[in-house]
Each structure stands twice: as C-alpha cells, then as structure tokens.
Amino acid sequence: MAAPAAAKRPCWPPAAAAEPTNKRHRTAAMADDVDSQSQSQHHHHSHSSRQPLLPGLPDHLAHLCLAPLPPRLLHAVCRPWRRLLYSPSFPPFLSLYAVLDHSPASVSFAAYDAVAGRWDDLPPPPLPSPPPQLWHPSFLSRRLPLQTVAAAGRLVLVAGSTPSLGPALPRPVVFDPAAPRWRLGPRFPFAPRRWCAAGSARGRVFVAGGVGEGYDAADARAGAVWDPAAAPGGAEGGWEPLPPLRDARFCRDAAEAVCSAGKVCMVSLRSRGAKEGAVFDLRAGRWEDMPPGMLAGWKGSAAASAGSETIFVVDDERGALLAYDWAADRWATVAESERLKGAAEMAAGGGRVCIAAQGGEKVIVVDVATRMPPRLSQRGHAAAAAPRMWEVAAPPGKRVVALHVLPRMARACAD
Numbered sequence: 388m389a390a391p392a393a394a395k396r397p398c399w400p401p402a403a404a405a406e407p408t409n410k411r412h413r414t415a416a417m418a419d420d421v422d423s424q425s426q427s428q429h430h431h432h433s434h435s436s437r438q439p440l441l442p443g444l445p446d447h448l449a450h451l452c453l454a455p456l457p458p459r460l461l462h463a464v465c466r467p468w469r470r471l472l473y474s475p476s477f478p479p480f481l482s483l484y485a486v487l488d489h490s491p492a493s494v495s496f497a498a499y500d501a502v503a504g505r506w507d508d509l510p511p512p513p514l515p516s517p518p519p520q521l522w523h524p525s526f527l528s529r530r531l532p533l534q535t536v537a538a539a540g541r542l543v544l545v546a547g548s549t550p551s552l553g554p555a556l557p558r559p560v561v562f563d564p565a566a567p568r569w570r571l572g573p574r575f576p577f578a579p580r581r582w583c584a585a586g587s588a589r590g591r592v593f594v595a596g597g598v599g600e601g602y603d604a605a606d607a608r609a610g611a612v613w614d615p616a617a618a619p620g621g622a623e624g625g626w627e628p629l630p631p632l633r634d635a636r637f638c639r640d641a642a643e644a645v646c647s648a649g650k651v652c653m654v655s656l657r658s659r660g661a662k663e664g665a666v667f668d669l670r671a672g673r674w675e676d677m678p679p680g681m682l683a684g685w686k687g688s689a690a691a692s693a694g695s696e697t698i699f700v701v702d703d704e705r706g707a708l709l710a711y712d713w714a715a716d717r718w719a720t721v722a723e724s725e726r727l728k729g730a731a732e733m734a735a736g737g738g739r740v741c742i743a744a745q746g747g748e749k750v751i752v753v754d755v756a757t758r759m760p761p762r763l764s765q766r767g768h769a770a771a772a773a774p775r776m777w778e779v780a781a782p783p784g785k786r787v788v789a790l791h792v793l794p795r796m797a798r799a800c801a802d
Contacts, residue, residue, distance in 0.1 A: 438467055454478050462502045472502070475565050479794035481737040482564075483750065484509075484542055486535055486789035487782060488521050494533060496542070496562070497782055498796055499750075506782045507796060512544065512560050512569045519547025519555035521788065530788065532641035534580075537693075537734070537791035538587035539616035540564065543572070545594055546580040546641070554579035554599050559592065561615050567796045570619065576626045577609045584637050584653045586644030587693065588612060588669060593644050593651055595629060595667075596637030607635035629667070633674055636663050647691045647698045648713055652677060654685050659704075680716035684709060688742075690735040692792075699740050699755070701730045708740060708753055722774050726751050736792025741779075747786030750779040 440449035453461060453471065458480040461468045471477050483499040485506075496509035519533045534546040542562040547555040557579045559572035575594070583597025595610030610629035636655045644653045649669050654677070656662040664677025664685065681698075689700045698711040700718065706728035709718040721740075730751070732743040738756025743749075754775040781787050 440467055440471060450477065458502045473795070473798040475797040479564070479797070481792055482795040483734070483741055483779070484537070484791045484793050485743075485750075485781070485787045486533060487785040488530070488747065488788045489785040494519065494521060495785065497785075498564070498793075499779055500795060502795075509542075509562060509796070510568060512562065513571060514544075514560065515555065515557065517549045517551075517555070519544075520550050523548070523550065523552065525552075532582045533788070534582060534585045534641055535789050535791065536585050536587050536592050537736075537793050538592045539590040539614060540794050541615045542791055542793060543592050543615055545585045545592065546583050546597065548581045552581070554581050556580075559613070559615070564794050564796045567798075572613065572615060572619075573625050576611050576628060578603065578606050582641035584610075584642035584644045586646060586651060586653070588644070588646045588651050588667075590614065590616065590693070593629075593646070593667075595644065595653070596632055596635070596642070598638045602638065604635050605631075607638040608632040630673060632665065637665065643689050645689045645691045645698050646693075647711070648696050650675075652681065652689075652698065654682065657688065659686060678713075678716045680718070681711055684711070684718035688731060688733045690733045690740065692735045692737070695735070699733065699735055701727055701733050701742055703728060703730045706730075708742070708755075710755075721755060722753050722776065724751075724773075724776065726776070726778075732788065732790050734790035734792050739792070741790050741792065743787040743790055747788055748781050750781065750787060750790065752777050752779060 440446055441452060444452070450471070453468065454477070458472055461472045480502065482501065485497055485499070487495045487497055489495060496512070497506045498509060499506050521530050521533060523531055531548045532546065533544070536543045536545055541564070544556060544560040549555045558574045560569060561572050562569050578599035580594070580597040580599055584595045586593050591612045591614045593612050596607055599606050608631040610632065611626040612629060613626045637653065640656050642653045642655065642657065644651050651667040651669065652664065654662045654664045662682070664682040666675045666677050668675055685700055687701045687703045689698055691698045696713065699721070700709045700711070701707070702709060705723065706725055707723040708721045708727060710721050711718055726744055727742060729746070730742045730744045731747070734741045738754065740753045740755050742751045742753070744751050757775060
C-alpha cells in the first residue's frame with residue numbers, strides 16, 4: 388500500500404552515533420541479582436507497552452496527532468513513540484536500501500535507517516539455485532550486473548547471471564518493507580535476462596531489451612511492465628507487453644531506465660563509449676528518439692525521484708552531479724566534488740541524491756531540495772552555494788553495488 392503524503396518526508400541528515408549496547412556477562416555469584424533485575428525490567432516494559440501514546444486520547448487519534456511530527460523527534464522522545472514510528476500502520480519515513488558485495492563474492496541486502504543511524508540487514512531473499520553472481524573468473528576486471536528496481540515502494544530483483552553465465556532469475560523477486568518479507572513475482576513474459584534496461588515507470592517495473600541465455604533478436608527488442616503492488620495471482624498481477632524496441636541495440640550492457648516527465652529514458656551503454664538513446668512515451672505508448680542534448684550529457688549512472696521532472700546523472704570523471712533541463716535540452720551542474728569522482732551507482736528520493744563512491748565503501752548524500760543562501764565570489768558577486776553533502780559509510784567489510792530510496796522497514800520492536 389502506498390504511503391500517505393506525510394510519509395514522503397525524508398530523514399537524511401546524519402544521525403548521532405548510536406549508543407553502544409551494554410553487554411553484561413552473568414556469573415554464578417550475580418545470577419540471582421540479574422534475574423531479579425530482568426523480572427523488574429520485564430514488568431516495566433509490559434507496563435510501558437500498555438501506556439497510551441498521548442494521555443487522554445485513544446491510539447487511533449494519537450496516530451493522527453503524531454504523524455506530522457519529524458521522525459527524529461518521535462524516535463527520541465520515548466519508547467512507545469519509537470515503536471509506533473516503525474509499526475506497519477504508521478506513515479514510514481524514507482530509508483536508503485543497498486545491494487552489497489562482500490567476500491566470498493556473495494550478495495546481501497541492507498537498509499540504512501537515518502533516524503537511528505544504523506544499517507539493518509534484510510532477510511535473505513528466496514533466490515533460485517544457483518543464485519546470481521557478481522563476479523566470474525572470465526571477467527576479473529568487471530562486475531556482473533545484478534539489476535534491481537525500486538517500484539511501488541518495493542525492492543525488485545529483475546536480472547542477474549549464474550556462475551555458468553546464464554540468466555539467474557526466471558521471475559522477479561520482491562521485497563516489501565511494510566511486511567517486511569520477500570515474495571516471488573509472476574514469470575517474465577519473455578526469456579529471463581542476464582541483463583537488460585530496467586527501471587520504474589509510475590510505480591511499475593519497466594524492463595526492455597537485454598540478453599538471455601544467448602542472443603535472440605526478438606528478445607533483444609521485447610519489453611514489459613508489471614505492478615509489484617498488484618495482488619499475486621490476481622487479474623492485474625501479470626506483465627503487460629510494451630511495443631517492441633526499434634532495434635536490438637539495448638542488448639550490449641545493463642542499462643538504467645529512468646522515468647521523468649511521463650517518459651522513460653535510457654542509453655545503450657553506461658560507459659563513455661559511443662552510445663544510443665531511446666525514450667518511451669508512457670502516455671502515447673510509443674518509442675521516440677532521445678533529445679541530442681540529453682544523450683550527449685548522459686555520462687554515467689542516472690536516477691530520478693518517483694514523480695519527479697528531473698533526471699540526475701553523475702559524471703564520474705569530472706566528479707560532478709548534473710540535472711537535466713527538458714525545456715533547454717541541456718545538463719546543468721548541481722554539485723562538483725572530488726568525492727564524486729569514480730562514482731558508479733546512484734539513487735534519488737525525498738529531495739536527496741545518494742551516490743556510491745570510493746568503490747562502494749561509502750555513500751555521498753547530496754541535498755538537492757534545500758536552497759542554500761548565495762555566497763560571495765572572490766570578485767564580490769553573489770554566486771550559487773554548493774548544496775549540502777555528507778557521507779554514510781557502507782556496512783563493515785561490504786561494498787555498495789546498487790542503491791534505492793524506499794520506505795523504512797517495519798519492525799515489531801524498536802530499540
């Protein structure tokens with residue numbers, strides 16, 4: 388279920404470090420004291436769990452009163468409010484979700500809770516055997532793509548490769564943060580993909596082009612959309628085909644399909660080599676040529692917030708974050724920093740652009756919503772101030788290989 392409007396408030400500024408857990412070791416001499424203390428704490432916890440959220444109000448009215456408050460305030464005031472903040476019935480704040488690469492070449496998933504200032508592991512997904520791989524001995528210098536999409540408030544796995552370099556996913560695998568659990572989606576209406584162009588279009592998963600077990604011209608032009616929020620097995624739970632691509636050029640590499648202004652935009656190659664672009668008009672239901680200015684400036688990973696008119700691209704050689712202007716058909720520099728050089732993956736949402744940098748060891752967060760006061764240049768003229776930026780370290784021993792912005796995970800109990 389889509390979150391209410393109040394749920395779209397971002398909570399991105401870096402939180403204070405979480406207080407370390409006090410781990411105590413029991414000894415025979417202190418066992419009685421500790422058991423007595425545990426019983427007292429359990430009684431206190433049971434008593435606090437019965438406390439009303441707001442004295443004198445039933446909980447359903449208290450929900451309405453507390454929903455507009457900042458998540459960080461709710462987290463800090465008291466335990467009942469903290470539990471409410473993470474309950475499935477309360478409007479969720481936004482979190483950063485990451486696909487992680489760690490030794491020995493295995494894949495895991497985690498969500499960064501900016502309110503608590505910590506990473507939480509997602510449960511393991513029900514992947515087929517053999518599962519998707521990120522590395523292969525034949526491609527030591529290049530990571531194999533594992534393509535994921537954020538659509539309808541869910542994380543969706545759509546394409547990957549097995550150790551034998553075959554398609555790893557016969558159907559999408561979907562994580563619902565409100566549950567929070569994984570489920571399997573309906574089978575693809577075409578041959579499963581090793582890679583393709585994938586993204587989100589108005590809350591639906593968008594897949595086009597790509598390569599399966601081997602090259603097939605018809606598969607390389609096929610595409611479809613699917614709503615991951617639809618009831619499994621229902622009349623609207625299946626894939627809807629797209630008009631075929633004009634040619635098979637989108638089979639060379641994994642590509643990002645980015646939705647903006649009612650159009651899905653994608654380029655055939657993420658690197659700086661010669662590339663071609665395509666645009667799918669969602670309203671007209673047809674493929675179009677990409678504007679020349681958009682294609683010329685698309686020099687790296689791209690992302691757009693759900694419902695946004697702005698596409699962001701990170702130029703990893705220049706270390707610059709760019710925003711596309713549809714009216715002028717040109718890219719404007721939003722931020723430039725040495726920290727953005729070498730960036731490979733990005734996501735956008737809640738007025739923030741999140742960029743994986745330094746080989747995935749950290750995430751650079753850029754505030755693109757808050758207008759900073761102008762600064763004076765060396766000549767005394769007013770100049771646009773650089774947007775606020777901060778870093779989030781990846782979980783220890785892991786590297787970020789994909790990013791998404793989604794509602795926070797629901798939890799039965801909050802620490």
